[in-house]
Amino acid sequence: MEKFHRNERLAVLMKTLCDSPGETFTLGSFAEMFGSAKSTISEDMDIVQNLLQKFDLGSVESIAGSTGGIRFVPGCKKEKVKSVLNSLCQDLSNSQRILPGGYLYMLDIIYDPKRIFEIGSIFAGYFFKREIDCVITVETKGIPLAFATAKQLGVPLMIARHNSEATDGPSVNINYVSGSSKKIQTMVLPMRALKGHSRLLFIDDFMKGGGTAKGIIDMAKEFECEVVGIGVFIETLEPAKKLVDDYVSLITLNIVNTEEKLIDVKPSKEWL
Amino acid sequence: MEKFHRNERLAVLMKTLCDSPGETFTLGSFAEMFGSAKSTISEDMDIVQNLLQKFDLGSVESIAGSTGGIRFVPGCKKEKVKSVLNSLCQDLSNSQRILPGGYLYMLDIIYDPKRIFEIGSIFAGYFFKREIDCVITVETKGIPLAFATAKQLGVPLMIARHNSEATDGPSVNINYVSGSSKKIQTMVLPMRALKGHSRLLFIDDFMKGGGTAKGIIDMAKEFECEVVGIGVFIETLEPAKKLVDDYVSLITLNIVNTEEKLIDVKPSKEWL
CATH class of the missing domain: 1.10.10.10 (Winged helix-like DNA-binding domain superfamily/Winged helix DNA-binding domain)
Structure with a gap:
């Protein structure tokens, strides 16, 4: 040999x-x-x-x-996390990102494999000890980040969708209320997607009111699974009271001032 | 030092x-x-x-x-590709995957980070020399694979969606006709998503008639970009004539016989 x-x-x-x-x-x-x-x-x-x-x-x-x-x-020291988040905040503060209605354009970041892997590795390090069985997200924009996190935790990903398809097989539908706009939405998860008693990590790109996270917690119950962690890339400062308590965000977005073209975005206090 | x-x-x-x-x-x-x-x-x-x-x-x-x-x-020898594809075909042939209507359940495979990275690395090796600027896909099920391929090519990902959102900014809509069911569908891509004259690689999990691939080619033209490669994980044997010519599939699905519970699935002839 x-x-x-x-x-x-x-x-x-x-x-x-x-x-x-x-x-x-x-x-x-x-x-x-x-x-x-x-x-x-x-x-x-x-x-x-x-x-x-x-x-x-x-x-x-x-x-x-x-x-x-x-x-x-996986995992890295807090100093490294801070430096990654500071660089992201600097990029996100670029006034050219401001869209009509005070929205921020950030698809270039949340679809960029290199940056998303860095962010996913922060989540993987943070949640590793919780013995995650599966990462879950809701389509569409959080999928790359959830996938990168799942890869670095070494566990499968599952995606809840807004409509069911023939290739899903039998599926569970639930309605949930968006925490900010109070709109009712539907999410669907195939019956085969989750084994009972799995420990789930919900990952998403953005949290405003926390309605989607709450929806996932309710959905998990239908599968006799438990959400043992929630990680979001960016949360908004308002509303301060979200529909879920136990979550971690990396970056907090305060205000997008469309008139003065100012964006106030900072690493979340967890990391300071 | x-x-x-x-x-x-x-x-x-x-x-x-x-x-x-x-x-x-x-x-x-x-x-x-x-x-x-x-x-x-x-x-x-x-x-x-x-x-x-x-x-x-x-x-x-x-x-x-x-x-x-x-x-x-990136890249590996044909022997290794064959062995990955054979193992996938064996897994896909499991009769428990058969769903009503002759569909195959395969979410466990196309959302599994480890397997999807293997598949993405095959695509990355195959398409590397075409000097790809961006990988593109259409939501939802092909996203993990497209993302893994983009990661291993070291280029960004872009996702066309079925509806536009406020966070997209101005966007381009096109209608396209599904190659198999002849249904008209819409895809939307944010104006900021692509730089002109980019060389695009379209990656998807499944191709039947090739309508989505054709839609992406049309969409690319609106952005003065060019689709220089198309890679799909699984194609169906029928219809033999797709709406696009120049594509690569890894696996070919012939027939799902729901009565005899038989699935005929093989590595595509490119790899034999």
């Missing part, structure tokens, strides 16, 4: 672990992959752990027992 | 390059990052290149000239 040098092993170990966050690998499987002793791989892991720390890229965790092994845990 | 060992440099180089496909890094920027000579980094790169080849993970390309440097190019 071909032998690999330590530097080769490290590069491949780093890539393999980081590409599959949350997945448990046994030392034995790596030992076989590289034709090395387990003790050698174990030393490699110490180096990987150090490197991840040095570059603030996450960490490696050992899991004891018969199902044990090593897994990559 | 802190010095790094070769094994540390290799692990970080591998991760940095693979995380940002298509992005050009100068030797100088890495030399600075690690406090090493450029000639050392250049040797590191040869090792990275070898490793990528050995594990069939893509390749590293040098770009000459004043804007030159090194970039990671």
